[in-house]
Amino acid sequence: MSIKDPTRRSILKSGAAMGALGLSGSSLLVSGACAASAPSSETLTGSHWGAIRMKVDDGRIVGIRPWERDSRPAPTLEGVMDLIYSPTRIKYPIVRRDFLEKGHRADPKGRGDGDFVRVSWDQALDLVVSELRCVDAAYGPGGTFAGSYGWMSPGKLHNCQSHLRRMLNLKGGFVTCTGDYSTEALEVMMPWVVGSTETDQQVTAWPVIIENTQLMVFWGADAINNNQVGWLIPDHQAYVYHERPQRDAGSGSRKRAPRLRADCVPLRPV
Amino acid sequence: MREIVLAGDNPAEVARDLSNEFILLFDGVGGPRTASPYESAYFGFSRRLFQAPTSEINRLLRQADVSVSSDVKEPADHLSIELALRGRMMRESASCRNKCALLDLHLMAFAPMLADKCLEADRAGFYAAAADLMLGFVRALRDAFSGRSRPSTLPVGDDEIAVAPGASKPPERPPS
Numbered sequence: 001m002s003i004k005d006p007t008r009r010s011i012l013k014s015g016a017a018m019g020a021l022g023l024s025g026s027s028l029l030v031s032g033a034c035a036a037s038a039p040s041s042e043t044l045t046g047s048h049w050g051a052i053r054m055k056v057d058d059g060r061i062v063g064i065r066p067w068e069r070d071s072r073p074a075p076t077l078e079g080v081m082d083l084i085y086s087p088t089r090i091k092y093p094i095v096r097r098d099f100l101e102k103g104h105r106a107d108p109k110g111r112g113d114g115d116f117v118r119v120s121w122d123q124a125l126d127l128v129v130s131e132l133r134c135v136d137a138a139y140g141p142g143g144t145f146a147g148s149y150g151w152m153s154p155g156k157l158h159n160c161q162s163h164l165r166r167m168l169n170l171k172g173g174f175v176t177c178t179g180d181y182s183t184e185a186l187e188v189m190m191p192w193v194v195g196s197t198e199t200d201q202q203v204t205a206w207p208v209i210i211e212n213t214q215l216m217v218f219w220g221a222d223a224i225n226n227n228q229v230g231w232l233i234p235d236h237q238a239y240v241y242h243e244r245p246q247r248d249a250g251s252g253s254r255k256r257a258p259r260l261r262a263d264c265v266p267l268r269p270v
Numbered sequence: 271m272r273e274i275v276l277a278g279d280n281p282a283e284v285a286r287d288l289s290n291e292f293i294l295l296f297d298g299v300g301g302p303r304t305a306s307p308y309e310s311a312y313f314g315f316s317r318r319l320f321q322a323p324t325s326e327i328n329r330l331l332r333q334a335d336v337s338v339s340s341d342v343k344e345p346a347d348h349l350s351i352e353l354a355l356r357g358r359m360m361r362e363s364a365s366c367r368n369k370c371a372l373l374d375l376h377l378m379a380f381a382p383m384l385a386d387k388c389l390e391a392d393r394a395g396f397y398a399a400a401a402d403l404m405l406g407f408v409r410a411l412r413d414a415f416s417g418r419s420r421p422s423t424l425p426v427g428d429d430e431i432a433v434a435p436g437a438s439k440p441p442e443r444p445p446s
Contacts, residue, residue, distance in 0.1 A: 027339055027342075028338060028339055028342055028350060028351055029331070029337065029338060029351070029354050029355065029358060030336065030337055030338075030339050030340075031335065031336055032335065032336070032337060033331065033332040033333075033334075033335045033336065033337055034328075034337040037328075057325070058324075058325040058328065060325060081316070081318060082316070082318060085318035085321075086298070086318070086319070087298060087304055087306040087308065087317060087318075087319055088298035088299075088300075088301055088304055089298055089319075090297065090299065091297065091298075091343070094299065097286055097290060114299060115290055116290060116293055116294075116299055117286050117290050117293065118292070118293050
C-alpha cells in the first residue's frame with residue numbers, strides 16, 4: 001500500500017524499515033545529554049613520521065602541524081589523520097564465514113576472498129581460545145608460533161608482539177623467537193664489518209662518516225625517502241648531513257642524487 | 271528486499287549472507303567498494319571520518335537532551351544515529367521545527383551519495399534497496415516537514431516501496 005498524503009503517523013510507521021541499514025533505531029539514543037567536550041587544545045605527540053602537534057576540538061583531531069624543531073618535516077605527515085580517521089579502518093571483529101562454521105576444518109582456499117562476517121568480541125575471543133586448544137591437543141606446544149608483524153604505533157601500548165606473547169603466556173607452551181626479521185642479518189654481519197652490530201648500539205654518527213669515508217654505498221636503500229619514517233619518532237636531523245657535499249658528481253651513465261651530491265650507480269649498468 | 275530474505279531455506283544462512291554483504295559495504299572491508307554510513311565521509315575532500323558534521327550532530331543531540339547509548343561505539347554522524355535523532359524530534363513538539371530542518375539538511379548532504387554507492391557496490395541488492403527506501407524516506411520527511419511540495423507517495427510499513435529514489439542532486443551543506 002502507498003499513500004498520497006503523508007502524515008506524521010505514516011512517516012513514523014515507515015521509519016521502521018530503516019533498521020536494515022545498520023543499527024537498531026530504538027536503543028541508539030538515551031535520555032540525558034553528554035557534557036560538552038573540553039575546549040580546544042593542542043597536544044604534542046609522536047608518530048613514525050615525526051613529532052607532531054595535534055589540535056583537538058570537541059574530541060576530534062581537527063589539525064596537525066609538525067613539531068617546530070623538526071627542520072625537515074616529512075611531507076607525508078598529513079596522512080597521520082587519514083590513518084586515524086579512514087572510512088576503511090576496521091572497527092569490529094570479523095571472521096571468515098567458513099571458519100566460523102567449520103573451525104579448523106574450513107577450506108583454506110577461501111582465504112582472502114572477503115567472505116567475512118561480523119562477530120561479537122566475546123565470540124571472537126572464544127574462537128581464538130578454541131583454536132589454540134585444538135592446536136595444542138593435536139600438535140603440542142610446538143604447534144603455536146608467537147610471531148607477529150613488528151611495526152606498531154610508537155608507544156609501547158601498541159606493541160603487537162608483546163601483546164601476543166602476553167596473551168599466549170596465559171596459556172603457556174608455544175614457540176617464540178629471538179631478534180627480529182628486520183635486523184637479524186645485520187646483527188650477524190655488521191660485527192665483521194665495523195666491529196659492532198650497529199642496530200641496538202650507538203651507530204656511527206654522520207660527522208664521523210663524512211670525515212672518514214671515501215666511498216659509501218647505499219644498497220637497495222633510498223636514504224632521502226626512507227628517512228622520512230623512523231622506527232620510533234624521527235627528528236629528521238640526518239637530512240642536515242645528507243645535504244652536505246660528500247663527493248663530486250660522476251659522469252657517463254651514472255646519475256646524480258642532487259640532495260646527497262653523490263652518484264647513483266645502477267646495479268645493472270645501462 | 272523481501273525476495274532476498276525469502277530466497278534461502280535456512281534463515282541463519284540468509285542472515286550470514288546479509289552480514290557478509292553488510293561488512294563489505296559499510297564496515298570498510300570492501301575498500302573502494304565501501305559505502306561509508308557516516309556523513310563526514312562525504313564532507314569536504316579528505317573523506318575522513320570525524321569531521322565537522324560529527325560535532326554538529328553532537329550539538330543537536332545535546333540540544334535535544336539525548337546522547338548516544340554507551341554500548342554504541344559509533345560517532346554521532348552515523349546514518350542510523352541521525353535517523354534516530356530525527357525520529358525523536360518528530361515525536362517532540364512542533365517547537366523543534368528548525369532543528370528538524372537542520373537535521374534534514376545533514377541527512378540530505380550524504381544520503382543520496384550513500385544510496386548511489388550502495389546501488390553501485392551491493393552485489394545482492396538488499397542494502398541497495400534499503401538505501402533506496404531510506405533516501406525516499408528522508409526526502410519525504412524533508413518535504414513533509416518543510417512545507418515543500420509533498421511527494422506523490424510514501425512507503426508504509428512492510429508494503430510496497432512507493433517513493434522512487436530519483437536522481438541525486440548535489441547536496442546542500444548545512445550552515446557550519
